[in-house]
Amino acid sequence: MHPIDPQALSALTALLGQHLNAASEVRRAHAADASYHAPQPPQAVAFPSSVEEIAQIARICTAHQVPIVPFGTGTAVEGGIVAVRGGLCVNLSRMNRILRVSAADMDATVEAGVTRQQLNEHLRAQSTGLHFPVDPGADASLGGMAATRASGSAAVGYGTMRDNVLGLKAVFADGTVVEVGGRARKSSAGYDLTALLVGTEGTLALITEVTLRLAKLPAAISAAVCPFADLDTAVAAAIDVLSEGIPVARLELLDEVQMQACNQYAGLDYEVAPTLFFEFHGSEKGVVEQAETAGAAVARRGGGPFRWATAEGERDRLWQARYDAYYASRALRPGSVGYVTDVCVPITALARCIHQTRAALADLDFPAPLFGHVGDGNFHVVCLIEPGNAEELAQVRQLGEQIVEWALQAGGTCTGEHGIGLGKIDALEAECGRGVEVMRRIKRALDPDNLMNPGKVLNGL
Amino acid sequence: MHPIDPQALSALTALLGQHLNAASEVRRAHAADASYHAPQPPQAVAFPSSVEEIAQIARICTAHQVPIVPFGTGTAVEGGIVAVRGGLCVNLSRMNRILRVSAADMDATVEAGVTRQQLNEHLRAQSTGLHFPVDPGADASLGGMAATRASGSAAVGYGTMRDNVLGLKAVFADGTVVEVGGRARKSSAGYDLTALLVGTEGTLALITEVTLRLAKLPAAISAAVCPFADLDTAVAAAIDVLSEGIPVARLELLDEVQMQACNQYAGLDYEVAPTLFFEFHGSEKGVVEQAETAGAAVARRGGGPFRWATAEGERDRLWQARYDAYYASRALRPGSVGYVTDVCVPITALARCIHQTRAALADLDFPAPLFGHVGDGNFHVVCLIEPGNAEELAQVRQLGEQIVEWALQAGGTCTGEHGIGLGKIDALEAECGRGVEVMRRIKRALDPDNLMNPGKVLNGL
Numbered sequence: 029m030h031p032i033d034p035q036a037l038s039a040l041t042a043l044l045g046q047h048l049n050a051a052s053e054v055r056r057a058h059a060a061d062a063s064y065h066a067p068q069p070p071q072a073v074a075f076p077s078s079v080e081e082i083a084q085i086a087r088i089c090t091a092h093q094v095p096i097v098p099f100g101t102g103t104a105v106e107g108g109i110v111a112v113r114g115g116l117c118v119n120l121s122r123m124n125r126i127l128r129v130s131a132a133d134m135d136a137t138v139e140a141g142v143t144r145q146q147l148n149e150h151l152r153a154q155s156t157g158l159h160f161p162v163d164p165g166a167d168a169s170l171g172g173m174a175a176t177r178a179s180g181s182a183a184v185g186y187g188t189m190r191d192n193v194l195g196l197k198a199v200f201a202d203g204t205v206v207e208v209g210g211r212a213r214k215s216s217a218g219y220d221l222t223a224l225l226v227g228t229e230g231t232l233a234l235i236t237e238v239t240l241r242l243a244k245l246p247a248a249i250s251a252a253v254c255p256f257a258d259l260d261t262a263v264a265a266a267i268d269v270l271s272e273g274i275p276v277a278r279l280e281l282l283d284e285v286q287m288q289a290c291n292q293y294a295g296l297d298y299e300v301a302p303t304l305f306f307e308f309h310g311s312e313k314g315v316v317e318q319a320e321t322a323g324a325a326v327a328r329r330g331g332g333p334f335r336w337a338t339a340e341g342e343r344d345r346l347w348q349a350r351y352d353a354y355y356a357s358r359a360l361r362p363g364s365v366g367y368v369t370d371v372c373v374p375i376t377a378l379a380r381c382i383h384q385t386r387a388a389l390a391d392l393d394f395p396a397p398l399f400g401h402v403g404d405g406n407f408h409v410v411c412l413i414e415p416g417n418a419e420e421l422a423q424v425r426q427l428g429e430q431i432v433e434w435a436l437q438a439g440g441t442c443t444g445e446h447g448i449g450l451g452k453i454d455a456l457e458a459e460c461g462r463g464v465e466v467m468r469r470i471k472r473a474l475d476p477d478n479l480m481n482p483g484k485v486l487n488g489l
Numbered sequence: 490m491h492p493i494d495p496q497a498l499s500a501l502t503a504l505l506g507q508h509l510n511a512a513s514e515v516r517r518a519h520a521a522d523a524s525y526h527a528p529q530p531p532q533a534v535a536f537p538s539s540v541e542e543i544a545q546i547a548r549i550c551t552a553h554q555v556p557i558v559p560f561g562t563g564t565a566v567e568g569g570i571v572a573v574r575g576g577l578c579v580n581l582s583r584m585n586r587i588l589r590v591s592a593a594d595m596d597a598t599v600e601a602g603v604t605r606q607q608l609n610e611h612l613r614a615q616s617t618g619l620h621f622p623v624d625p626g627a628d629a630s631l632g633g634m635a636a637t638r639a640s641g642s643a644a645v646g647y648g649t650m651r652d653n654v655l656g657l658k659a660v661f662a663d664g665t666v667v668e669v670g671g672r673a674r675k676s677s678a679g680y681d682l683t684a685l686l687v688g689t690e691g692t693l694a695l696i697t698e699v700t701l702r703l704a705k706l707p708a709a710i711s712a713a714v715c716p717f718a719d720l721d722t723a724v725a726a727a728i729d730v731l732s733e734g735i736p737v738a739r740l741e742l743l744d745e746v747q748m749q750a751c752n753q754y755a756g757l758d759y760e761v762a763p764t765l766f767f768e769f770h771g772s773e774k775g776v777v778e779q780a781e782t783a784g785a786a787v788a789r790r791g792g793g794p795f796r797w798a799t800a801e802g803e804r805d806r807l808w809q810a811r812y813d814a815y816y817a818s819r820a821l822r823p824g825s826v827g828y829v830t831d832v833c834v835p836i837t838a839l840a841r842c843i844h845q846t847r848a849a850l851a852d853l854d855f856p857a858p859l860f861g862h863v864g865d866g867n868f869h870v871v872c873l874i875e876p877g878n879a880e881e882l883a884q885v886r887q888l889g890e891q892i893v894e895w896a897l898q899a900g901g902t903c904t905g906e907h908g909i910g911l912g913k914i915d916a917l918e919a920e921c922g923r924g925v926e927v928m929r930r931i932k933r934a935l936d937p938d939n940l941m942n943p944g945k946v947l948n949g950l
Contacts, residue, residue, distance in 0.1 A: 132728060133835040157732075177677040188675050190684070191652065206923045212833040213865040214649050215902035216638040216688055218909055218917050218946055219928045223651065223684030227677055244734035267593060271618075273705035273772075275736075311734075311782075317774055372673040374594040404674045441676035448679055456679050462667045466935065467680045473934035474927065485679055 029114040032071045036092035040074060040116070043084050047075040047122070058099055058109065058117040062166070064365045064413060064421065065107030065450055070097055070117035077122040079197060079205055079236045086234070087203035089116055095482050096201070098230040100172025101143065105368050106449025108176065108229050112483040118234060120171055127237070131156040135194060135211055137239045140171020151242065158242040161186035164445065165354060171235045176447040177227030181350075184270075184403030185277035185309060186243055188445065193226050197237035201479045211239060224470075229447055230481035232474045246277075246309035250319045251343040252336035254326045255301040259283060259386070262302040263379040265329040266402045269306070269322045270375065276318070278307035279403030280350050283386070286357065286397035290349035293356035298349055304331070304402070305350045307343075353399050357410045360395040364412035367424040371435035372406035372444030382407060384434045388427055394420065406444035432458065448485045456485070490575040493532045497553035501535060501577070504545050508536040508583070519560055519570065519578040523627070525826045525874060525882065526568030526911055531558055531578035538583040540658060540666055540697045547695070548664035550577055556943050557662070559691040561633025562604065566829050567910025569637065569690050573944040579695060581632055588698070592617040596655060596672055598700045601632025612703070619703040622647035625906065626815060632696045637908040638688030642811075645731075645864030646738035646770060647704055649906065654687050658698035662940045672700060685931075690908055691942035693935045707738075707770035711780045712804035713797035715787050716762040720744060720847070723763040724840040726790040727863045730767070730783045731836065737779070739768035740864030741811050744847070747818065747858035751810035754817035759810055765792070765863070766811045768804075814860050818871045821856040825873035828885040832896035833867035833905030843868060845895045849888055855881065867905030893919065909946045917946070 040048045050072040059067035076082050089096050095115025102109055111117060120141035129136040129151065138147060144160055145167045151158050164173060164180035172178075174196065179188035186192070195209030209215070209222035225233060256262035262281055269276065281304055282290070288300045304326070308318040315338060323334045337343045349356075358364065373381050382398065389396045389409065400407025411427065413420040432442040432455045442455035457464050468486055471478070478489045501509045511533040520528035537543050550557050556576025563570055572578060581602035590597040590612065599608060605621055606628045612619050625634060625641035633639075635657065640649035647653070656670025670676070670683030686694060717723035723742055730737065742765055743751070749761045765787070769779040776799060784795045798804045810817075819825065834842050843859065850857045850870065861868025872888070874881040893903040893916045903916035918925050929947055932939070939950050 130835065130837060132732065132837045134731075135835070177681070179675055179677075183675060190675070190681065200927075204923055204926075206927055208921070208924050208927075210902055210920075211835045211900040212867075212902040212905065213836070214640055214644055214651070214833055214867065214905050216640075216831075216904045216906050216908040217902045217913070217920055218688070218925065219693075219931060220638070220651065220684050220688050221921075221924055221927055223681050224931075227679070227681055232680075244732070247734065270595075271593065271705070273708065311778060313778055314775060317772060321772075370677075372675055374591065374596070374672045375674070376591060376593045406673075406675065439672040441671060441673040441678045443677045444673065444675050445677050447677040452678070459671075459678055460669070460682075462665055463669050463682055464679065465665075466661075466667055466669075466682055469934040470680060470685075470931055473930040 032094050032116065033092040036088055036094050037072065039088045040085065043081060044074055044076065049073050058119065059111065061102050061104045061107060061109050063105035063107060064367045065110050068110050068112055070111035071114045073117045073119055075119050075122050079199065082118065082199045082234060082236055083203040083205050085118060086199050086201055089479060090201050090477060093477060093479065095479050096234060097481050098175065098234050100141065100169030101166065103166035103168050104172065104176055104447065106447050106451040108447060108449035108484055110450060112450065120169060123236060126150050129154065129156060131158060133211065134158060134242045135239060136242055137237060138170055139237055140235050141169050143167045143169050144173065157245050159245050160240055161243045162189055162192055170238050170240065174226050174235055174238050175229050179445040181278045181280055181401055183401060184279050185275065189226055190223060192241045193222060193238055194241055195239035196222055196225055196235055198225055198233035198235050200233045201475050201477060209239065229449065229485050231471060231485050232480060248310060248312045248315045248338060249343060250308045250315040250336055250338040251346050252306040252319050252322060252334060253303060253346050254331045254334045255299040255303045256331045259302040259382055260379045261329050261331065262304050263382065263402060265326045265331050266304055267375055268325045268329065270403060272321055272325055274318050274321055276306055276403055277309040280305040281400045281402040281407065282349060282353060283398040285395065286353055286399045287349060289356040289360050289397050290352050293359050294348060294352050296349060305347055357397050357412065361412040365415050367411040367413055367428065368446065369409045369428050369431050370443045370446040371431055371440055372404060373435050373438045373440030375405045377438035377440065378402065378405050381434050381438055385409060385431050388430060392423065404444065450484060453485065453487050493555050493577065494553040497549055497555050498533065500549045501546065504542060505535055505537065510534050519580065520572065522563050522565045522568060522570050524566035524568060525828045526571050529571045529573055531572035532575045534578045534580055536580050536583050540660065543579065543660045543695060543697055544664040544666050546579060547660050547662055550940060551662050551938060554938060554940065556940050557695060558942050559636065559695050561602065561630030562627065564627035564629050565633065565637055565908065566827065567908050567912040569908060569910035569945055571911060573911065581630060584697060587611050590615065590617060592619060594672065595619060595703045596700060597703055598698060599631055600698055601696050602630050604628045604630050605634065618706050620706050621701055622704045623650055623653055631699050631701065635687050635696055635699050636690050640906040642739045642741055642862055644862060645740050646736065650687055651684060653702045654683060654699055655702055656700035657683055657686055657696055659686055659694035659696050661694045662936050662938060670700065690910065690946050692932060692946050693941060709771060709773045709776045709799060710804060711769045711776040711797055711799040712807050713767040713780050713783060713795060714764060714807050715792045715795040716760040716764045717792045720763040720843055721840045722790050722792065723765050724843065724863060726787045726792050727765055728836055729786040729790065731864060733782055733786055735779050735782055737767055737864055738770040741766040742861045742863040743810060743814060744859040746856065747814055747860045748810060750817040750821050750858050751813050754820050755809060755813050757810055766808055818858050818873065822873040826876050828872040828874055828889065829907065830870045830889050830892050831904045831907040832892055832901055833865060834896050834899045834901030836866045838899035838901065839863065839866050842895050842899055846870060846892050849891060853884065865905065911945060914946065914948050
């Protein structure tokens with residue numbers, strides 16, 4: 029790995045002053061995300077505060093052939109921000125201004141470093157009656173969520189970042205600033221560059237602003253929880269509820285390993301059984317009707333007791349296990365790191381794919397709870413491995429590849445919401461075949477020197 | 490315009506036999522769409538019946554540098570299928586097989602020439618309880634709808650082709666067949682090539698198959714119609730209804746010129762006033778609640794009488810004027826062709842933009858009714874001009890440019906759903922600025938010889 033050219037460093041220092049930092053502790057803090065991927069620090073970290081500064085950074089980096097690695101909150105899990113070829117990490121945390129909210133149009137424009145909770149708190153403080161519903165769990169930056177096409181538990185009701193990003197501002201390697209998309213609710217104006225850039229993980233351009241669709245805060249919310257004798261029945265009941273046309277806002281599955289972990293973690297006494305968690309958003313009457321219709325559907329599958337609640341405190345207690353799921357998993361093996369699988373399949377293939385997966389989990393020597401956004405056909409296994417344990421890593425890698433193979437056989441995808449990063453590059457080839465060559469041609473056309481987050485998403489460049 | 494190389498013609502004839510046709514009446518039938526754009530025939534028309542044949546066609550055309558112009562049903566209005574550089578028109582009407590429907594997954598895969606009504610009739614005949622909701626009015630081919638990113642009156646409730654195409658099969662100029670996207674409900678697997686290809690109007694690749702998201706047929710439908718004293722109030726009432734969070738399936742505005750045209754056309758006796766048309770989809774109770782809530786909202790704006798109905802025949806009668814709108818417009822000036830504007834703006838800018846537009850319409854010497862998908866901020870003026878009348882064409886072109894300018898000033902787009910084709914190439918430059926250069930780079934990377942529907946969407950190639 030070449031060090032950054034001293035001329036580039038002095039140009040960056042002249043531009044950014046104290047907001048360029050090459051101290052080893054700062055570099056280390058930007059070397060890894062929340063996953064098992066081995067840390068690799070960038071050679072320096074920039075903390076720009078404007079799109080103009082980022083455009084300047086890009087021009088300097090291109091002139092001196094320095095890789096550019098964007099950094100939001102570092103909460104992703106496929107190694108997208110690991111600086112595999114060194115270079116300059118661009119931390120967007122100072123790009124944290126909410127630039128515009130139009131309550132009547134139900135949209136907002138924010139800088140890329142604004143986090144989803146920051147935006148939601150702002151929307152609440154301004155009494156807009158709106159929220160930004162995409163919820164990946166972590167309080168991620170909205171630019172990072174756009175870059176990874178994130179989603180989470182509310183996607184079944186509200187869609188993913190693909191559906192909720194109306195427009196972007198982005199900086200290309202040569203310093204060109206391009207605004208794509210806009211505030212119209214729909215458009216047929218040429219190539220959909222917004223959709224193209226969402227999910228490219230910084231490999232084509234660095235996202236500096238996002239214009240987002242907001243949603244009306246529901247007048248009422250009801251929540252429901254229902255245990256089942258086995259996973260197949262739980263999944264079948266979930267399909268029934270979706271087939272009824274009930275507009276569920278969230279529909280989550282936790283397996284019995286996960287439920288036990290949650291009971292242990294938070295002193296709960298849920299039945300240790302595969303469990304569905306529902307959330308319904310709508311009018312006062314509407315959410316009661318939805319919960320009743322869903323209750324009848326799960327009862328026909330023998331699920332139950334079906335418990336539901338509309339009052340806020342009661343709802344939260346009911347959903348506590350789901351909220352705790354990730355931390356409860358981690359607590360099963362203190363000091364572990366998570367290798368998290370992320371396949372998404374057509375919903376009729378979900379029971380089979382989960383079956384195959386659970387059979388394979390039985391061979392592991394460490395805990396691996398399973399939970400999923402079953403409304404979308406997306407599920408995760410959190411394999412809790414020891415950092416640096418090569419044997420465990422090899423074991424879960426093989427398992428991960430096997431699960432991807434099953435998902436692809438079922439017409440699914442290797443990643444429902446976590447992205448490709450470093451961890452799924454081969455899986456992308458298996459999934460997309462010749463499509464990957466189309467991606468490579470686009471990459472070469474828009475980033476000819478391969479400076480934008482190199483080594484991620486695509487190989488063979 | 491060069492004639493097609495005789496060697497290319499003989500290779501195509503060897504491949505397609507009688508399904509290659511260069512008769513002048515067949516060429517003429519593929520020279521124009523449903524709009525004012527001057528007809529220009531292709532030099533021959535191919536009627537392939539498989540993706541393999543299309544891949545062969547592409548290889549022959551690339552070898553002999555013959556432009557390839559895809560043709561669905563010819564019902565679009567921006568000249569997308571006009572053969573401005575001659576070449577081979579590829580008519581997809583024989584690619585009309587419904588390949589797969591999975592009712593439980595609520596998805597289907599069809600060949601590109603299948604029309605939306607054909608698919609919906611199939612879904613009804615198979616008692617799937619599902620429909621494909623995107624409804625641009627015309628019985629367009631689903632491949633063509635994907636290629637133009639079509640939408641229509643149900644977009645406010647169900648989204649556009651952007652939202653409802655899960656995956657595609659497409660043939661590139663070099664004959665490479667690529668499958669993109671898939672059947673998973675969400676994916677973060679690399680660049681979103683599905684979203685990139687949707688809306689590219691055949692300029693990157695020729696779409697041969699589409700995998701579509703289907704929707705549950707609603708248990709109940711209610712419809713409502715409400716006249717207003719003026720357009721501003723009608724638009725304000727529409728915004729109120731959306732702000733209430735009422736999940737309208739359709740929300741349409743017709744101005745008084747359009748209402749008068751509908752009365753004349755079908756012998757109706759609607760009040761000649763700006764009118765909102767609503768359609769609500771949901772449960773039996775839900776649609777009643779939606780209609781009542783919407784009724785209360787429009788009453789607060791002084792609209793009315795608000796008439797609504799849930800029984801099918803009554804609903805259809807209520808909505809008759811909306812169904813008739815396009816044909817009623819055409820009947821205002823028999824023998825005319827339509828120059829149709831198509832801007833889409835943030836909804837708070839809609840009243841102003843419609844105001845500006847209507848003031849300009851007062852100067853025209855021919856009828857120009859206005860109607861729109863007001864729930865999305867998208868509206869159309871149908872300027873009924875005489876075919877071949879250069880003065881009228883110049884007048885409406887100027888008007889169209891002016892409306893686009895107002896829309897862009899308001900943060901909107903030059904085309905909500907009709908696409909760029911030939912008619913909006915300059916408008917795309919005005920709207921997207923440097924983004925168009927990004928599109929051009931992608932075009933050059935994926936269609937280096939500029940053979941895929943050349944002369945459309947992008948200039949400067």
